[in-house]
Amino acid sequence: MGAGPRWGPLEGARRAYRLRAAPLRGRFALCYNPGERPNAALSQLVRLPQSPFILAVAVLAALVALGLVALSWRTLAGLSRPQRLALTAGRLLLFAVAAVGVADLGVWRASSHTLQPYLALLIDASQSMSIADEAGGQTRLEAALAQCQAQRLPDQLGTRAAGLTYSFAEAAHPTQNMERLQAKGQRTDLVAAVSAPVEQIGPQDLAALVLVCDGQDTEGASAADIAGAAQGVPVYTVGVGKPERPRDLELAQMLAPKEVARGEQAVIAAQLRAYGYQRVRTRVLLRRGDERIEARAAELSPGQPARLQFRLTPRELGLFRYSLRAEPLADELSSRNNERNFFLRVTQADRKVLVLDRPRQEFAALRRALEPVEKLSLTIYLKKDRASGFWREQPSPQKDQPLPRGDKLAQYDAVIIGDLASADLGREVLAEIASLVRSKGLGLALLGGPQGMGKVTYAGTPLADLLPFSAAAGSYQAAAAQARISQAGQNHPALAAVHGDLNLGSLPALAGLYALGSLRPGAQALLTANLPARGAVPLVAVRRVGSAKVLAVATDSTWRWVRSEHAGEQSAAAHAALWRALIWWLATIEAEHGVLVQLDRDTYTVGDAVRIVVTVRDQDFAPVSDAQVTAVVQRPDGAKDQVNCYAVPDASGRYEGTYRTGADGTHKLTVKAQRGAADLGSAAREFAVEPQVEEFRHPEMNRGLLEDVARRTRAAYLPLSRVAELPKLIQPQPRRIASAERTGLAHTRPYLLLFLALAALDWGLRRRWGVG
């Protein structure tokens, strides 16, 4: 049958039940549709068939009945009139009874019963419940559990099913082993705690909630929020802990930068407060891991916070966890709020670039392009004459300055060698540069020019094997050469951000370039230029050497993009953008494999979700969409968790995964990508997870909040010591539930007996009167 009502304006079982339960109580009603409840008045039943289908069936049944009467009358022609009438009437009655059975007509019987309401006992299991300020040195949780068990609170309150005792912190969960609860929750969300039983049981079936806690809500909920979450259910609150602030030292505030450049100073400001003490002294220690960085004495007076400043100058790149801890005072209730941790990412400072060249147009144009770039620090040495050494250009030109060597050379992130003969630099400097390229990741650029690239002076030097080209020198091909960005260049991270704006096709032609032979394996031509006889030849090529980057530019004519007949503002901007992008990339110390991993931030709090975004590119830096990406997070204790990363639709080469943090400390994320058996590369980075310390910000019990919640929900507040009074305060009333039960007529014994009796009567009369 259809879902719609057949017997009157029913609007759904639940609503119909409520509307009609009362009139039905103790009475019967006849109904047709077994899926629906009856109308209250039998009088309605008479005129109820409303559906055309039902009407048609009824008409059909009446016709069949008439046919049956006529047929029966004719077949009983040999009998007397009374006999014929009796048999025909009996068969008509039998037909009617069978029709009732086929139509599954039934009867409704109204009834009512009582329902025992629920009571939910909610026990706070957050970390603040580990504060031992209850009698006998008990923690708050220990005292709460002891009281609840001593008073047999669940039984006394009349809870009648398992699952009505909840523990809560960040969320509430039913618990059956109250005695096993531990105060480990990192946050307290009282709204979530109250909402859980209300939503699971329903407010109409909950007589009351009993909230046993210290009243500290780390989510900032107000009493109104909590009372609102109860949806009208009374919330009896039981306060655990002392409402007065205990003797305590608190590292109340700390301001620390999240990131600092290597070699720059980071300032950490802290504010220390003491409660319940007169003048006291303590020491505050700044540590990085287990290493002590600095200690400072602090003197505190009542109501007067001590303000401290620490300064540190990190020298290593990476993410480091620091802690600031005040030494505990005597009789201090809890030292958990004496400490604060912070993570500091030490990043590369200004990219330091050493430029070695001689006075020439190409150098001057390069200098004008690079000098305005913030965070790119150029140190320029120029070979101005053959007789003397290099001139150091900054802060003012100084003659005969030795080139940086050893540690001074190692401070640079990249070295640009312009148009110089290898002899100008000397074999030892070249060997040091090559060594730093291989060992430290020093970026190296060799620029075109007649003294260097135009001669064979670098062949056989330590630099020769590092270059992207097979030859360190080549003949100059003088021809108007139009630079073009290659496919590899479009995908390459060096130019990824700028290639769309370069519009190299509109730039003035170069005067020519040095033919440096073929590219070495692994090298890529980012820019090419067409030469009349040779077609496209590499103009700007790069190569990875370990973690280092090596760049070669086979021309000394890019200045023509700035100042030549066809140059303009657009081409000058392209010149600057290209050189800035190339040198910035060259000088950036960053592991750069086929896999790039990014996180939505560096620092998380326990329980946060870490969004991992992985970009996979192949050797030509083209996005890879069919890779298998595996991410593994190593927790501070060394345990490893695997994170599934899935390809993002419509984001070529991009994969995402989510990791839920569970422990504080530095986590190491390693991501690997494969395509079939081919290894596409890996990437690693760290992220920091900070512990939740909000639980200990306010160690006193928040009695005001608990009283307010109880008042707003028309319940009562009790201290833990008076918890035995709760059963008297809460008097849950059983709820009377009215219901109606349906019985199909065909399934009743009288119906069956009636049917059999009529059939037997028909059979008996026909046998007696000799009818076949």
Place this chain on the structure above:
Amino acid sequence: MGRRIALLGLWLLVWAAWPATHAHAQLAASPDAEFRIARLKYGGGGDWYSNRSSLPNLLRAVRERTTIKAAESEAVVSPLDPELSSYPYLYATGHGMIRFTQQEAAALRRYMLSGGFFHVDDNFGMDPHFRQAVKTLFPDRDLVELPYSHEVYHCFYQFPQGLPKIHEHYGGPPHGYGILDQGRVVLFYSYNTDLGDGWESPEVHNDPPDKREAALRMGVNLVVYALSH
């Protein structure tokens, strides 16, 4: 037999010489590597062509004393010459009138702001006209006298007292003025010294060797400055 040996020896000689020839081909330099000064053929009637031997002598000094591969002779360009922008160093001298049309001024201004270096050398009598003309070039900027500590006086040779005095014209000390763009001197005006006179061959003005040397040194400084900024 002897003929065969001779042929073999000739072949060996060719074979041995070929790599050297090939290597020599690699030494071919880009034209952009060659530094050439452009003399400005300006309007107004002034003798832009004066001091004819000066620039070749300066170029020789640059070639011999620095790592700059300088050409032997100068080029001559007018302000609207498309070739102007190919030269990093533009030189103007004369004794009288110098004038730029608005179009010429725009071209010269574009040249300087895009990296070119314009040296104007007063050869006596040019000063009032040039000071007028420079307003056409840069209406919103003034010539400023460069301090003696400026790089142009120290980037190769040391001139602790600023510009050297080569010729006595107006009396008093020489002055080096400049117009700067983002800290870079784009126009240098040498006044009351006549550097070009000092660059001339000795027989032209019979300048004492020390004056000629001082002028050449200052010229080298200006070229080095132009090619390193």
